[in-house]
Amino acid sequence: MSIATRDAYLHAVPPFCTALLALASLAATPAGPRVWVAPAAQKIRPQVAPPASAAASAALFAARNEFESFHVVVTGAASAASMSLAALDDGRGHRIAGRDLVLYREVLFNVAVASDAQGGTGRWPDALIPDVDPIVGEKRNAFPFDVPAGESRAVLVDVHVPADAPAGVYRGTLQVSGGAVASVPVQVTVWDIALPSTPGLRTAFGMAFIGPWLHGNTARVVTDLNVRDRYLQAALDNRISIDTPARDVPVQADGGADWSEYDLHIAPFLEGTAPTRLIGARLTTARIESPLAYANTPIAAAWSQHFRARGWFDRLYDYVCDEPPATCAFSDIDPRIAQAHAGDPDLPVLVTTSAQAAKAHGVTGITVFSPVIDAMDGKPGMTYAGSQRALYGANLFWYQSCDSWGCGAHDQTGWPSYAIDTDGTRNRSMEWLSFSYGIPAELYFDTTHAYDLGPWTNQLTSGAEGDGTLFYPGTPALIGGATEIPIESLRMKGIRDGIEDHELLQMAASLGHEEEALAIARALFPRTFQAETTPAALDHARAQLAALILSAGTSSPDAGVDGGPADAGGLPPSGGDDAGAADAGGAPAPDGGAGADAGAPGVPDGGATDADAGGVGAPGLDGGLPGAVPLPTGGGGRCSSAPAGALWPLAAIFAALALRRRRLQTR
Numbered sequence: 262m263s264i265a266t267r268d269a270y271l272h273a274v275p276p277f278c279t280a281l282l283a284l285a286s287l288a289a290t291p292a293g294p295r296v297w298v299a300p301a302a303q304k305i306r307p308q309v310a311p312p313a314s315a316a317a318s319a320a321l322f323a324a325r326n327e328f329e330s331f332h333v334v335v336t337g338a339a340s341a342a343s344m345s346l347a348a349l350d351d352g353r354g355h356r357i358a359g360r361d362l363v364l365y366r367e368v369l370f371n372v373a374v375a376s377d378a379q380g381g382t383g384r385w386p387d388a389l390i391p392d393v394d395p396i397v398g399e400k401r402n403a404f405p406f407d408v409p410a411g412e413s414r415a416v417l418v419d420v421h422v423p424a425d426a427p428a429g430v431y432r433g434t435l436q437v438s439g440g441a442v443a444s445v446p447v448q449v450t451v452w453d454i455a456l457p458s459t460p461g462l463r464t465a466f467g468m469a470f471i472g473p474w475l476h477g478n479t480a481r482v483v484t485d486l487n488v489r490d491r492y493l494q495a496a497l498d499n500r501i502s503i504d505t506p507a508r509d510v511p512v513q514a515d516g517g518a519d520w521s522e523y524d525l526h527i528a529p530f531l532e533g534t535a536p537t538r539l540i541g542a543r544l545t546t547a548r549i550e551s552p553l554a555y556a557n558t559p560i561a562a563a564w565s566q567h568f569r570a571r572g573w574f575d576r577l578y579d580y581v582c583d584e585p586p587a588t589c590a591f592s593d594i595d596p597r598i599a600q601a602h603a604g605d606p607d608l609p610v611l612v613t614t615s616a617q618a619a620k621a622h623g624v625t626g627i628t629v630f631s632p633v634i635d636a637m638d639g640k641p642g643m644t645y646a647g648s649q650r651a652l653y654g655a656n657l658f659w660y661q662s663c664d665s666w667g668c669g670a671h672d673q674t675g676w677p678s679y680a681i682d683t684d685g686t687r688n689r690s691m692e693w694l695s696f697s698y699g700i701p702a703e704l705y706f707d708t709t710h711a712y713d714l715g716p717w718t719n720q721l722t723s724g725a726e727g728d729g730t731l732f733y734p735g736t737p738a739l740i741g742g743a744t745e746i747p748i749e750s751l752r753m754k755g756i757r758d759g760i761e762d763h764e765l766l767q768m769a770a771s772l773g774h775e776e777e778a779l780a781i782a783r784a785l786f787p788r789t790f791q792a793e794t795t796p797a798a799l800d801h802a803r804a805q806l807a808a809l810i811l812s813a814g815t816s817s818p819d820a821g822v823d824g825g826p827a828d829a830g831g832l833p834p835s836g837g838d839d840a841g842a843a844d845a846g847g848a849p850a851p852d853g854g855a856g857a858d859a860g861a862p863g864v865p866d867g868g869a870t871d872a873d874a875g876g877v878g879a880p881g882l883d884g885g886l887p888g889a890v891p892l893p894t895g896g897g898g899r900c901s902s903a904p905a906g907a908l909w910p911l912a913a914i915f916a917a918l919a920l921r922r923r924r925l926q927t928r
Contacts (some may be wrong), residue, residue: 294336294339296317297334299334304751307412321447323420326539337410340440341440345435346364346433349362351432355431363391364417366416370720372385379675382682388750389749396494401742430450454765460764462764466708469505470505473709486522489506531543543576556600582597630656634662635665648698679705679752693786697782710730733747772813
């Protein structure tokens with residue numbers, strides 16, 4: 262990086278800081294509405310008041326082809342409030358606009374029963390009604406909205422950086438109008454890093470065949486397959502694969518098949534030609550769907566033959582039994598596997614159980630284990646206390662269940678959770694833990710589970726609101742417009758962000774920084790039951806990862822928008838789980854320690870504090886990169902009063918850019 266280029270970067274900071282300081286007290290009068298900004302991982306409940314240091318502008322950091330978001334909050338009273346953000350541009354003719362910028366009004370859900378000891382009853386934000394939806398592009402009824410006196414309401418501003426956006430700083434202004442008036446500066450720093458459209462972390466999330474059409478225990482007569490397709494599209498744009506994508510079972514018990522409907526509606530999602538915002542995004546998993554309780558030999562053979570012929574076999578698997586002995590006896594498992602393998606001996610066969618339980622019952626044929634998260638590393642005193650990762654090989658899924666809150670006992674704390682009344686960082690933590698424990702795939706049983714209960718008001722299943730329900734039915738009568746779409750949840754956005762974080766972790770590891778990436782992940786979420794952090798610490802960790810990637814001299818190994826994950830890997834073929842692999846996935850030490858590499862020299866300790874609870878932007882880095890470019894911290898109009906934490910990530914990124922430029926110049 263030349264001195265002139267460096268100075269251009271440095272001199273770009275003070276105007277932004279000036280705006281931040283000038284707008285830090287937006288309230289027109291003490292009694293009037295106030296507009297402020299909060300990080301996406303903070304959930305804005307009605308009773309949340311703006312902290313004294315609340316930010317009034319947003320500063321995001323993102324890779325190309327990545328989503329990042331923040332909340333704009335109005336604390337009332339305010340009536341008929343609206344918001345708009347036309348575009349972000351870098352001043353060089355490049356823009357982020359259209360369906361890459363979506364504003365969502367956050368709808369409050371009344372939680373009747375606290376999910377766990379950290380949850381709470383009352384109103385929580387969850388459903389996201391878009392201003393203009395990114396699926397079919399119709400105007401919805403997100404705006405205007407009212408805010409009662411003394412309460413807060415939030416809008417999620419969701420930014421997708423286009424895959425071809427040049428690295429740099431993009432700026433724009435969000436306008437708040439109506440009963441509250443404000444101009445909110447928005448700045449997005451785009452790293453010279455690109456994420457693939459199909460993530461390396463595989464997901465297998467379920468959706469009942471009739472799920473999208475169930476409303477309050479009534480299946481509507483109209484079962485438009487295009488509605489289901491929109492659910493698949495929305496899930497893929499949140500980097501989630503629905504592994505039961507079809508409404509109807511294409512193969513009968515005798516192996517007879519009609520693939521016409523499946524290929525018409527599902528092939529685009531398997532081949533990367535669906536109209537997703539993530540260009541080329543593909544499903545990473547597809548489950549054999551059987552008219553029987555299991556896949557017999559003719560069924561397994563028909564599925565395998567069709568998927569092999571279409572080039573999809575690397576996504577196919579057979580879900581042999583769910584949580585034995587609840588849905589089948591342990592003695593049923595090996596005979597079912599034998600039938601499936603008679604149809605195709607390379608077909609991966611999955612059972613949701615632990616290695617210990619399978620061994621105790623003499624089950625030997627499982628090639629893909631999927632233990633619940635607390636069976637991978639349980640708390641002291643639990644059945645599976647300590648890390649069990651060494652018992653499993655590479656062929657592995659895992660999942661979270663009602664164990665995360667006590668299955669009705671409501672006494673658990675600290676686990677990852679997809680319940681509504683949980684901290685936003687717990688919704689995002691599972692994917693960081695997947696990296697730490699070396700687990701390549703995540704299972705989740707449903708995404709529309711409570712649709713028969715009337716999910717806008719009741720999602721209480723298995724002792725928690727939201728278990729198995731990540732969507733809401735977006736009928737025009739409820740959200741406006743003319744076309745029915747799925748309504749995403751804040752929790753789904755948290756999962757998406759966690760998957761994108763996993764991509765950064767994996768990218769850093771692939772570039773020779775595996776020890777540092779593991780240390781960063783373990784500092785943030787040390788173990789399975791220590792899955793809560795602060796938004797500031799999350800941003801801190803992401804900035805560290807970006808600095809590692811940029812310092813390696815390449816922005817996106819094997820990444821792109823061709824629909825393939827970075828490792829281009831599929832489900833491993835059958836042939837036995839290689840339990841006891843020497844690597845064991847880099848799991849934390851059984852005694853709960855962070856592992857031998859946790860103290861790798863030069864790696865920041867991740868211990869950033871969230872001094873500015875309402876601020877947006879990454880907190881400080883420890884520095885230490887070669888050729889670091891110090892940013893001014895005071896005097897000379899250099900933003901001496903601005904929160905230092907909002908600026909230090911820039912130092913790390915600029916240092917990495919400088920290092921990269923020098924390496925390129927010396928090649």
